[in-house]
Amino acid sequence: MTDIRTQARPGRGRRFDVAVTGVGLVTPAGLGVEANVERVWSGVSTAAADPDLTGLPVDFACRVPDFDAGALLGRRSAVRMDPVSHFGVVAARQAVADAGLDPAAWEGPRVGVVVGTSLGGWSTVEREHGNRLADGPAFVSPLLMVMGPVNMTAGYIAMDLKALGPNQVVSTACASGNTAIGYARALLESGVCDIVLAGGAEAAMSPTAMASLARAGALSTRGDDPASASRPFDADRDGFVAGEGAAMLVLERVEDARARGARIRARVSGFGASADGHHASAPDPTGGGAERAIRAALADAMVDPSEVDHVNAHGTSTPLNDITESGVIRRVFGEKPAVTSTKGVVGHLLGAAGAAEAVYTVLAVERRLVPPTANLTSQDPGIGVDVVAKEARPLDIGAAVNNSFGFGGQNAVIVVTPA
Numbered sequence: 001m002t003d004i005r006t007q008a009r010p011g012r013g014r015r016f017d018v019a020v021t022g023v024g025l026v027t028p029a030g031l032g033v034e035a036n037v038e039r040v041w042s043g044v045s046t047a048a049a050d051p052d053l054t055g056l057p058v059d060f061a062c063r064v065p066d067f068d069a070g071a072l073l074g075r076r077s078a079v080r081m082d083p084v085s086h087f088g089v090v091a092a093r094q095a096v097a098d099a100g101l102d103p104a105a106w107e108g109p110r111v112g113v114v115v116g117t118s119l120g121g122w123s124t125v126e127r128e129h130g131n132r133l134a135d136g137p138a139f140v141s142p143l144l145m146v147m148g149p150v151n152m153t154a155g156y157i158a159m160d161l162k163a164l165g166p167n168q169v170v171s172t173a174c175a176s177g178n179t180a181i182g183y184a185r186a187l188l189e190s191g192v193c194d195i196v197l198a199g200g201a202e203a204a205m206s207p208t209a210m211a212s213l214a215r216a217g218a219l220s221t222r223g224d225d226p227a228s229a230s231r232p233f234d235a236d237r238d239g240f241v242a243g244e245g246a247a248m249l250v251l252e253r254v255e256d257a258r259a260r261g262a263r264i265r266a267r268v269s270g271f272g273a274s275a276d277g278h279h280a281s282a283p284d285p286t287g288g289g290a291e292r293a294i295r296a297a298l299a300d301a302m303v304d305p306s307e308v309d310h311v312n313a314h315g316t317s318t319p320l321n322d323i324t325e326s327g328v329i330r331r332v333f334g335e336k337p338a339v340t341s342t343k344g345v346v347g348h349l350l351g352a353a354g355a356a357e358a359v360y361t362v363l364a365v366e367r368r369l370v371p372p373t374a375n376l377t378s379q380d381p382g383i384g385v386d387v388v389a390k391e392a393r394p395l396d397i398g399a400a401v402n403n404s405f406g407f408g409g410q411n412a413v414i415v416v417t418p419a
Contacts, residue, residue: 022099062347082121116176152330173406175356243347270301276409315341
């Protein structure tokens with residue numbers, strides 16, 4: 001592969017890479033990198049019946065297992081947070097530890113936080129709304145306004161880790177995690193920050209949210225066998241399985257990471273975003289918006305499509321997304337890249353999906369191993385790309401792309417390259 005790291009790019013000089021020096025994962029596959037690698041790279045689904053959804057048209061989901069917020073965060077802190085912030089803070093702590101950084105020693109005002117989320121503290125809002133309807137306004141918790149708003153996960157991460165620089169939340173539906181990474185990279189390129197914690201968090205597994213998604217026809221109805229319900233690119237797919245969790249990355253300028261002797265897992269080398277301008281929930285069937293975001297990310301990274309070896313697809317397991325996205329992948333990259341969707345294992349983490357999949361892309365590049373797409377038993381003949389199935393595939397990856405697309409027609413794509 002041509003060394004593209006120092007090539008000039010029109011109007012912006014040289015390519016700007018940021019180092020991924022730490023990652024944190026709180027997902028249905030488990031807590032931490034090793035638990036996630038074991039489950040995701042084995043291709044074993046986490047979907048199961050969910051007691052909290054009993055009686056709904058779809059009563060199964062992918063939930064974070066064995067998560068004790070009181071034990072992990074302290075009971076006094078945990079009670080003041082919605083689960084979305086529980087997940088986000090724990091993932092951020094993991095990422096910082098993985099990066100070998102000590103928040104007590106860093107220059108807090110130079111450390112930023114950018115978190116993507118779709119619904120924020122939705123579960124708390126729903127619970128307190130129920131309390132008001134049932135018992136009156138006196139029974140609404142005074143903590144609602146520090147638990148429900150979408151900004152609070154980023155705020156709690158800053159409080160917990162003394163990250164005192166720019167503190168932002170982005171909400172571009174299921175593209176939120178990738179969007180956060182793109183904005184974090186811009187903070188580093190501008191010189192505003194030396195370190196940015198970026199990623200996504202979501203904990204919207206409430207009956208109202210799930211009922212709405214079910215009514216919209218977005219969710220799989222394979223309730224007789226939840227473990228096989230999320231089946232991206234399969235001919236028999238019928239919708240996604242909702243999930244929850246958080247993923248965070250520590251991003252630094254490459255020269256700064258090298259100066260402190262940090263391990264660099266991989267680099268984020270490009271970011272592209274676009275809008276479909278087509279429909280509130282359905283993708284543009286031409287794939288025009290998705291393609292613009294992909295090509296913008298490639299141009300930003302100064303990577304030719306022929307140099308991309310792996311695509312972590314948005315791959316929702318819905319009939320519309322998978323056929324449209326695969327068409328775009330084939331149009332941009334041809335048949336070469338090894339394509340996967342990790343949603344077959346962990347489900348669709350909504351606003352956290354892009355961030356978790358960004359981490360999985362980083363790990364695939366670092367480990368030279370592409371995870372399989374779970375439950376792909378009969379690939380839709382209309383999907384003419386090389387989808388990795390059944391088992392992980394060893395692959396020397398020169399460049400990888402992570403796609404994220406959301407309701408509202410919002411698209412965000414990042415390019416990941418080796419350390």
